[in-house]
Amino acid sequence: MASQEELKKIRDDIDWANLGFSYMPVKTHIRASYRNGAWNKGELLPDPTITMSIAATCLHYGQAAFEGLKAFRCKDGAVRVFRPDENANRLNLSASRLLGPAFSVEFFNDLVRRVVLDNIEYVPPYGSGGSLYIRPLYIGVGPQIGVAPSSDYDLLIMVMPVGPYYKGGMKPVRALVIEDYDRAAPLGTGTIKLGGNYGASLKPAKIAKEKGFPIPLFMDPKTHQYVDEFGTSNFFGITKKGVYATPDSPSILGSVTNKSLQQIAEDLGMKVERRHIHRNELGDFAEVGACGTAVVITPVSEIVTVEKTYFYGETCGPTLKKLYNHMTGIQYGELPDTHHWLFEI
Ligand code: PLP
Numbered sequence: 001m002a003s004q005e006e007l008k009k010i011r012d013d014i015d016w017a018n019l020g021f022s023y024m025p026v027k028t029h030i031r032a033s034y035r036n037g038a039w040n041k042g043e044l045l046p047d048p049t050i051t052m053s054i055a056a057t058c059l060h061y062g063q064a065a066f067e068g069l070k071a072f073r074c075k076d077g078a079v080r081v082f083r084p085d086e087n088a089n090r091l092n093l094s095a096s097r098l099l100g101p102a103f104s105v106e107f108f109n110d111l112v113r114r115v116v117l118d119n120i121e122y123v124p125p126y127g128s129g130g131s132l133y134i135r136p137l138y139i140g141v142g143p144q145i146g147v148a149p150s151s152d153y154d155l156l157i158m159v160m161p162v163g164p165y166y167k168g169g170m171k172p173v174r175a176l177v178i179e180d181y182d183r184a185a186p187l188g189t190g191t192i193k194l195g196g197n198y199g200a201s202l203k204p205a206k207i208a209k210e211k212g213f214p215i216p217l218f219m220d221p222k223t224h225q226y227v228d229e230f231g232t233s234n235f236f237g238i239t240k241k242g243v244y245a246t247p248d249s250p251s252i253l254g255s256v257t258n259k260s261l262q263q264i265a266e267d268l269g270m271k272v273e274r275r276h277i278h279r280n281e282l283g284d285f286a287e288v289g290a291c292g293t294a295v296v297i298t299p300v301s302e303i304v305t306v307e308k309t310y311f312y313g314e315t316c317g318p319t320l321k322k323l324y325n326h327m328t329g330i331q332y333g334e335l336p337d338t339h340h341w342l343f344e345i
């Protein structure tokens with residue numbers, strides 16, 4: 001574990017209270033390589049550029065997956081990462097779908113620990129509301145021109161301090177149901193975190209944004225009858241009977257935040273349902289939220305479909321607020337970490 005002295009380091013030239021969600025160069029990233037059938041132990045590198053073969057498979061054939069997790073400067077001065085094991089497992093799932101090599105959770109966590117520690121001065125201060133966003137990237141880098149998996153891979157992890165993903169933090173945002181595009185295919189790659197899924201979502205997200213909706217909401221790609229997820233986050237709602245309901249679908253990403261919120265909701269005595277949510281049921285919710293590492297919990301004020309507009313309120317509802325306080329309370333070390341979710345740096 002890091003010493004108290006090491007953990008105290010913090011930059012004095014960053015406006016911590018006004019961080020958004022944008023790229024910021026930091027001291028180093030860490031890069032581990034898979035060559036000749038084995039991973040090396042990884043190296044901290046100051047140069048944020050990478051070079052690779054012009055024929056690398058990540059460039060041509062989409063052998064690229066990523067992750068998102070966060071480190072928090074806690075109330076007691078410690079720096080802790082939220083559930084890195086879950087991201088290690090999900091990245092392995094993505095890697096296996098891409099026919100890339102696996103790695104152990106311990107290997108992943110060691111890379112996370114080293115890169116966070118080397119960039120400790122970029123972890124926002126406790127009380128600022130910010131966190132250190134950790135972005136692992138897994139890419140096939142070997143040259144390959146017939147469509148086949150690479151024999152060489154890099155696992156890079158970059159970090160940067162972030163604030164709220166959407167301007168205004170907990171201010172509710174409007175969502176538009178995307179009727180003319182899907183982000184994933186019915187038996188495609190929606191359950192894993194491939195770069196290509198986000199490439200597919202860029203155009204519908206732009207169309208929604210131009211119409212005044214910061215969040216696109218995708219329906220299930222097979223029938224367009226059931227709610228799938230938002231472009232960068234899972235969907236969940238609190239029914240008028242107080243039930244936490246979230247879609248069960250073969251084309252959405254298994255969100256670590258959603259899984260954690262379901263546990264918190266149960267701990268708070270709420271009923272939790274993972275099930276198909278028909279688009280006609282959107283009117284049954286008292287509160288709707290988008291959840292994910294980047295967006296945390298972002299309340300949704302209204303959802304516009306071709307048939308109808310559903311309103312959930314211009315201020316954050318009480319249940320979303322309670323879940324948000326509980327989740328961030330655990331992350332910043334203000335509430336007990338009863339499920340052992342935090343990984344200490
Ligand atoms: N769904 C999509 C499409 C996402 O990009 C994300 C973000 O990672 C999520 C859901 C939320 O997942 P998590 O809570 O693991 O960050």
Ligand code: COI
Pocket residue numbers: 067068069198232233292293294295
């Ligand atoms: C995250 O929440 O970590 C994401 O990856 C979402 C988005 C920024 C792509």
